[in-house]
Amino acid sequence: xxxxxxxxxxxxxxxxxxxxxxxxxxxxxxxxxxxxxxxxxxxxxxxxxxxxxxxxxxxxxxxxxxxxxxxxxxxxxxxxxx
Numbered sequence: 001x002x003x004x005x006x007x008x009x010x011x012x013x014x015x016x017x018x019x020x021x022x023x024x025x026x027x028x029x030x031x032x033x034x035x036x037x038x039x040x041x042x043x044x045x046x047x048x049x050x051x052x053x054x055x056x057x058x059x060x061x062x063x064x065x066x067x068x069x070x071x072x073x074x075x076x077x078x079x080x081x082x
Contacts, residue, residue: 010077012049013079014058014076015049017076018061018062018065018072021062022065025066029043029044032061032064032065036064
């Protein structure tokens with residue numbers, strides 16, 4: 001049995017969007033981790049797919065980056081419908 005569940009396509013796209021947003025905000029992983037009170041390794045693990053984000057973590061990351069979590073998710077879901 002794998003150590004963690006295989007990420008869904010949507011989860012992978014969410015993480016990719018958060019990673020792009022972090023870079024666009026000119027934040028390093030360590031900067032984001034500091035804002036969240038996390039270790040840098042935790043940010044690295046979710047960005048590389050080693051770990052999945054919970055809903056609470058997704059919202060916290062988005063807000064720490066300066067992204068509206070609802071708008072981001074809505075945009076990603078609307079891409080599924082097009």
